[in-house]
Amino acid sequence: MDVVRIQRAGQALQLKGRVLVEGQDGSLLLQTRDGVIWVVQADELRWRDQDTAPFAPLDREALGQRLLAQLPAGFQLHTTDHYVVAYNTSTAYARWCATLLERLHRAYFRFWEKRGFELRRPEFPLPVIVFDDRADYAAFSRDELGEAASAVIGYYNFRTNHMVMFDLTGLAQPSRTRRRRFSSSQIRQLLAQPGSERNVATIVHEATHQLAYNTGLHTRYAVNPFWLAEGLAIFFESPDLKNASGWRTIGRVNRFRLAEFRRNASQRAADRLEQLLTDDSLFRNARTAPAAYADAWALTYYLFRRRPKDFAAYLKEMSKLEPLEELTAKERLKQFRKYFGADLEQLDRDLVRYVGRLR
Ligand SMILES: [Zn+2]
Numbered sequence: 001m002d003v004v005r006i007q008r009a010g011q012a013l014q015l016k017g018r019v020l021v022e023g024q025d026g027s028l029l030l031q032t033r034d035g036v037i038w039v040v041q042a043d044e045l046r047w048r049d050q051d052t053a054p055f056a057p058l059d060r061e062a063l064g065q066r067l068l069a070q071l072p073a074g075f076q077l078h079t080t081d082h083y084v085v086a087y088n089t090s091t092a093y094a095r096w097c098a099t100l101l102e103r104l105h106r107a108y109f110r111f112w113e114k115r116g117f118e119l120r121r122p123e124f125p126l127p128v129i130v131f132d133d134r135a136d137y138a139a140f141s142r143d144e145l146g147e148a149a150s151a152v153i154g155y156y157n158f159r160t161n162h163m164v165m166f167d168l169t170g171l172a173q174p175s176r177t178r179r180r181r182f183s184s185s186q187i188r189q190l191l192a193q194p195g196s197e198r199n200v201a202t203i204v205h206e207a208t209h210q211l212a213y214n215t216g217l218h219t220r221y222a223v224n225p226f227w228l229a230e231g232l233a234i235f236f237e238s239p240d241l242k243n244a245s246g247w248r249t250i251g252r253v254n255r256f257r258l259a260e261f262r263r264n265a266s267q268r269a270a271d272r273l274e275q276l277l278t279d280d281s282l283f284r285n286a287r288t289a290p291a292a293y294a295d296a297w298a299l300t301y302y303l304f305r306r307r308p309k310d311f312a313a314y315l316k317e318m319s320k321l322e323p324l325e326e327l328t329a330k331e332r333l334k335q336f337r338k339y340f341g342a343d344l345e346q347l348d349r350d351l352v353r354y355v356g357r358l359r
Pocket of ligand 1: 205209229230233
């Protein structure tokens with residue numbers, strides 16, 4: 001194991017883990033045993049050594065204790081086969097989340113196995129934080145990710161590997177003055193209502209990001225094309241309100257994204273596909289993001305249905321990106337064309353026709 005001492009914000013820290021990347025300038029990307037990745041600048045580094053113990057991820061118990069140490073008082077742990085949920089809301093709600101996540105975990109592996117795509121099992125237990133209260137969640141997420149995070153109801157942080165969210169039954173309650181604690185069957189009913197559909201979809205979406213980064217589909221700290229990371233997460237999210245957990249399966253037509261896709265179809269630029277493949281800022285800008293997310297879903301859906309073998313081969317190549325690796329726009333296009341052909345405008349016309357016919 002690598003051991004480093006760093007000086008950060010006036011504090012001396014000792015970190016034990018494994019170095020993932022060493023920069024030429026002396027900076028480091030170091031992963032600690034809880035799965036957190038530290039970006040250590042050269043001028044923060046004070047001392048570096050190795051100890052004889054091999055690197056080993058923390059087990060669920062130890063990871064849970066580390067989570068609790070980072071959170072305000074009052075959090076408890078709920079542990080399942082693959083997840084460690086730290087929560088300060090009701091145990092019934094933590095269980096509801098964990099059941100949904102385990103269900104996704106199973107479906108996720110089954111989905112890829114069926115397509116002959118070999119993924120690795122997550123090396124670290126998957127950490128999840130559930131706040132009881134939206135304001136506490138917002139304060140925590142602001143520290144981690146800035147203002148943007150508090151505008152959404154949950155997120156995956158690829159630095160810490162945490163998935164962070166809050167109790168959605170709070171959103172589903174008309175009065176915020178007196179919070180009620182719900183039983184598990186009440187939680188299921190509440191979150192199976194149409195008004196909760198997008199919220200449940202968001203949890204599945206973020207949990208898919210976490211799985212993709214923990215099973216070798218994407219590499220943390222590589223610059224993965226947004227359309228691909230987002231397209232996959234949206235492909236998996238499709239909610240199903242007839243099911244008790246609000247979600248049943250992967251890859252159903254995503255009504256919400258399809259409606260958005262249709263709204264924009266008449267003004268679609270001929271080079272839209274090229275834009276999507278190369279310009280990640282489309283996803284970051286509030287004005288262009290809804291259309292970009294809808295198009296990322298449409299492209300992913302189309303490739304899974306019409307070009308499954310090529311798409312699997314393309315995904316395999318993209319999964320080999322190294323931490324900090326970034327492809328130029330030209331390289332992205334070259335790679336995409338290698339699997340799907342040179343004529344992107346023709347491909348886009350096929351895609352629009354195919355998605356336009358979906359019911
Ligand atoms: Zn996303």
